[in-house]
Amino acid sequence: xxxxxxxxxxxxxxxxxxxxxxxxxxxxxxxxxxxxxxxxxxxxxxxxxxxxxxxxxxxxxxxxxxxxxxxxxxxxxxxxxxxxxxxxxxxxxxxxxxxxxxxxxxxxxxxxxxxxxxxxxxxxxxxxxxxxxxxxxxxxxxxxxxxxxxxxxxxxxxxxxxxxxxxxxxxxxxxxxxxxxxxxxxxxxxxxxxxxxxxxxxxxxxxxxxxxxxxxxxxxxxxxxxxxxxxxxxxxxxxxxxxxxxxxxxxxxxxxxxxxxxxxxxxxxxxxxxxxxxxxxxxxxxxxxxxxxxxxxxxxxxxxxxxxxxxxxxxxxxxxxxxxxxxxxxxxxxxxxxxxxxxxxxxxxxxxxxxxxxxxxxxxxxxxxxxxxxxxxxxxxxxxxxxxxxxxxxxxxxxxxxxxxxxxxxxxxxxxxxxxxxxxxxxxxxxxxxxxxxxxxxxxx
Amino acid sequence: xxxxxxxxxxxxxxxxxxxxxxxxxxxxxxxxxxxxxxxxxxxxxxxxxxxxxxxxxxxxxxxxxxxxxxxxxxxxxxxxxxxxxxxxxxxxxxxxxxxx
Numbered sequence: 001x002x003x004x005x006x007x008x009x010x011x012x013x014x015x016x017x018x019x020x021x022x023x024x025x026x027x028x029x030x031x032x033x034x035x036x037x038x039x040x041x042x043x044x045x046x047x048x049x050x051x052x053x054x055x056x057x058x059x060x061x062x063x064x065x066x067x068x069x070x071x072x073x074x075x076x077x078x079x080x081x082x083x084x085x086x087x088x089x090x091x092x093x094x095x096x097x098x099x100x101x102x103x104x105x106x107x108x109x110x111x112x113x114x115x116x117x118x119x120x121x122x123x124x125x126x127x128x129x130x131x132x133x134x135x136x137x138x139x140x141x142x143x144x145x146x147x148x149x150x151x152x153x154x155x156x157x158x159x160x161x162x163x164x165x166x167x168x169x170x171x172x173x174x175x176x177x178x179x180x181x182x183x184x185x186x187x188x189x190x191x192x193x194x195x196x197x198x199x200x201x202x203x204x205x206x207x208x209x210x211x212x213x214x215x216x217x218x219x220x221x222x223x224x225x226x227x228x229x230x231x232x233x234x235x236x237x238x239x240x241x242x243x244x245x246x247x248x249x250x251x252x253x254x255x256x257x258x259x260x261x262x263x264x265x266x267x268x269x270x271x272x273x274x275x276x277x278x279x280x281x282x283x284x285x286x287x288x289x290x291x292x293x294x295x296x297x298x299x300x301x302x303x304x305x306x307x308x309x310x311x312x313x314x315x316x317x318x319x320x321x322x323x324x325x326x327x328x329x330x331x332x333x334x335x336x337x338x339x340x341x342x343x344x345x346x347x348x349x350x351x352x353x354x355x356x357x358x359x360x361x362x363x364x365x366x367x368x369x370x371x372x373x374x375x376x377x378x379x380x381x382x383x384x385x386x387x388x389x390x391x392x393x394x395x396x397x398x399x400x401x402x403x404x405x406x407x408x409x410x411x412x413x414x415x416x417x418x419x420x421x422x423x424x425x426x427x428x429x430x431x432x433x434x435x436x437x438x439x440x441x442x443x444x445x
Numbered sequence: 446x447x448x449x450x451x452x453x454x455x456x457x458x459x460x461x462x463x464x465x466x467x468x469x470x471x472x473x474x475x476x477x478x479x480x481x482x483x484x485x486x487x488x489x490x491x492x493x494x495x496x497x498x499x500x501x502x503x504x505x506x507x508x509x510x511x512x513x514x515x516x517x518x519x520x521x522x523x524x525x526x527x528x529x530x531x532x533x534x535x536x537x538x539x540x541x542x543x544x545x
Contacts, residue, residue, distance in 0.1 A: 040523045130460060214455065221453050221470070257453060257468060260507045264466040266457035268513050270502055287507065317524055358526045366527075367534045369493030372541070386526045425524040428460070 003235035003243075004183050006176055006200070009068065009081075010034040011207030013041055013058055017067050019208070019231040019250070024068035024077060026247055027233055031179040032072060034064060034081035035172050035205050039426045042169055043314020045086035046144040047424070056087030057094060065098045065164075073104050073163060080154065080175050084166040086144065088113055091166045092443045099445055107164065107445045110157035114149065114438040115168040117311060117431055121145040128313075129428040135313065143424065144314040147431055149438070150276030150305070151197075152188060154178035156440040169312065171276050173201025176234075184238045194278040195302025196240030199285055202273070203244055203262050203297065207231045210244060210262040211293075212252025225251020234297075241298045243290065254293040263287070276309055278302040308430040317425040321387050321395030323402025324362070326415045328380035335410035336361045336381040342409055343385050346401045352394060357387040382415075388423070395420040449540035452478055456536035463495070463517035463532040467539055469508035479503060481545040482510050490542055491517070494535065 007029045009020035013036040024032055036058050049056030058064075061083045072079055084091040092111040099107040122142070125134045135142070146169035157165040158179060167175075177197040180186065186193045203210050211232040216223040223229070230250025236242040246254055263282060267273055271283040279302060286299040327335040340359045347353040360366040362382035365374065385402055389395045399418025406413060448454075448467065451474040457464045467482060469475045488499040497515025504511065518532050519525035529535075 039521075215453065217449075217453060220449060256507075257470065260468050260504075260509050261453070261455045261466060263507070264464070264504075264509060264511045265455060266459050266464050267511065268459060268462070268464065268500075270504065270511060283502075283504065285507070320526060356526060360528075362528065367529055368538050371493040372490075372538055384528060386528075388526060423524050426521070 001238050003237055004180060005029045005233055005235055006031045006033065006179060006204070007233040008033055008204040008207045008231050010036055010064070011205065011209060012036065012038060013060065015207055017064055019229070020064065021067040022247060022250065023231055023233060024071040029077045029233065030183065031078045031080060032068065033175045033204070034079070034083055035175055036081065036083045037085060037169060039312060040314055040424050042086050042146050042312070043144045043424045043426065046314065049086045054090050057085050057091035058083035061091055062094055062098050065095050066102065069098060069102060069104065073107065078158070078162070078179060079164045080179060081165070082167045082170050082175060084111065084168045086168065088166050088168050089441065092441070095164055095166065096443055096445055104445065108160070108162045109164045109166060109443040110160050110162035111441045111443065112149070112153055112157050112165065112167040113441065114153060114436050115146045115170065117147045117436065118145040120431065120435055121311065121313065121429065126429045126431065129430065131427065135429060138313060138315045138427065141315040141317065142313060143316065145311055147309045147311045147436055148276055149436070150174045151178035151181055152277060153438050155182055158182040160440065160442055162442065172205040173198045173275060174277060176201030176204055177277060180236055188277070191278050191302035191304060193240045195280040195300040196298070198273065198275055198278060198280040198302070199263070199282055199297060199300035200234045200236055200242045203259060204232055204234055206262060206265065208252065209265065210258050211246045211254050212258060215258055215261055221257065223251070223253055227251065241296065243294055243296050245294045254295055255289055256287050256295065259287050259295045259297070274306055276305065278305050308432055309436065311429045311431050313427045313429060314424055315427065317423040319389050319392050319395035319420060319422055321389055321398030321420050322385065323399040323416065323418045324382055324384045325402055325405055325413045326380060326382045327410065327413055329412065332381050333361065333364060333378060335412065336383050338410045339383045339405055339413065342405065343401055347387070350397055352387055352389070352397065355387050355389060357385065359385050392420060446544045447540065448478070448481065448542045448544060451544070454536035454539050456532055458518055458522050458531045461516055461518050461521045463514045463535055465512040465514060465536060465539060467510050472508045475505055475508040477544055479505070479510055481542065482539070484512070486542065487512050487539065490539065491535070
């Protein structure tokens, strides 16, 4: 049986578009996946939807579709994406609109619904994970609650023969597992096969992170053509074994190092990677370089899937006010430290010193804390003050105090920046599977 | 000789936990890496940042040691006050550790 070719078109909501277009045009793919939801993306999208009911999907959806739809429709490449975010239905309509603009002959879009479980979460009082609180403690501040759906939620959409499958929250690797299950007819209880499908999904879900991105360390780990790093694809066999590779003529590299780094990325116990469809076991995965930029993957397995689904809840949690100012040349560090002392005194004066804050020097201790690298004398430093506040007005005071250092602070301070952002935080809870109402709506040109 | 001379590292975030993978560039260097980077050594190195415990998983056939560092991200990326809320820059710190 011919290998199933599945490409990774985006690893996050703001990812580059040109490498995805390249994959669509030259990849001879069967499927192309765009993974565009981070933890709080849906909460932010929900806020947009609350201001305009036609919004709430990924802001780059139309631009991405314009870039890849012509080639995908021409070659019969199925597009699967969670760019539906907080409004999969509107996203589906937006894709049809792009298809009309491009004057495509036909297009079938399947919209997968059911991940939005906010009403159920509000009605019940589930405990929050990693906390001694329950959902009720977020009352008045709760914005969204979305369950991580699995590959099973996408199968009806794929069975409908859709050209584009649009979802809200789905477990990222499941976006890749679903077309594999559909194509090869894998059984939902075939834990070993599903585990292997999950490892393929996990390797591809961050796009270039497996093909040369987020790894270069000049002189130690060199990556050719980094500016043109190609997005990856997998060639998957019926038994789940796969080869990870990228297109010829692209920058980057695919080898044991890039694949191992992505295999373990954001994992806790590699032997128990909890997914809606299976508890995957990566502990015995074998990677083998079988050619230039070609790595074979096998040896994943799995255990029965969990009874409950994970839910991400988005909620408001105050504001963060921030200011920064730079000092350079002789005594830069000492002037930066003097500026920090002044700022801490000013916070006291404003009554903000009891709040959670960070006062640090970029170039000295802002990334790794006061212990590591503390003995080095930098040429330039950037003071950073960030304070968690209850109100926007308090947050604005932080930047104001930093800016006032221009006239009132140490010598030679420059390049002040200020910002205020509303904090949209996330918490997690668990929900019984049966609570989720899955739906699949078909839209056609 | 330092960890950077034989390995590369990558960090990620999972809630309020930072994950850290350290991978030997040559599989023959793995035993040295495993001996050097015990959970205690890693916890000590990151003690100003990591407030909770550190678990280690070993994958000798891949040349990798993998750490889960608890209470490392100021409450998690969505609410942290840190400039690097994801903890993505944390991986490079381990490269400076002296090999045992």
